[in-house]
Amino acid sequence: xxxxxxxxxxxxxxxxxxxxxxxxxxxxxxxxSLSQLRPQERDLQALLDHVDPQKEIQNATAALIDTxxxxxxxxxxxxxxxxxxx
Numbered sequence: 001x002x003x004x005x006x007x008x009x010x011x012x013x014x015x016x017x018x019x020x021x022x023x024x025x026x027x028x029x030x031x032x033s034l035s036q037l038r039p040q041e042r043d044l045q046a047l048l049d050h051v052d053p054q055k056e057i058q059n060a061t062a063a064l065i066d067t068x069x070x071x072x073x074x075x076x077x078x079x080x081x082x083x084x085x086x
Contacts, residue, residue, distance in 0.1 A: 004037060005050055012039035 007029075014021060029035055048058060 002051055004034065005040075005042070006047070007034070008037050008040040009042045009047060011037065012041040015039050016041070 011021060029037055048055075052058060
């Protein structure tokens with residue numbers, strides 16, 4: 001699971017840089033049945049390969065990234081306005 005992989009990488013990064021987990025993080029891990037997480041050091045390329053196997057992010061042009069950067073929070077539909085019917 002992507003979230004687990006990212007959380008394990010974040011834990012490893014925190015330990016490497018002398019930062020303990022955020023207050024309540026361990027409680028959230030236990031409440032979400034994520035107590036099996038262990039710090040796993042991963043480099044940026046390994047994380048990108050996992051979350052972007054098609055390499056769409058890595059191959060994006062500067063123009064596309066610039067276009068995406070112009071999105072505004074108020075232009076994203078609110079959850080209540082999404083049609084949930086199929």
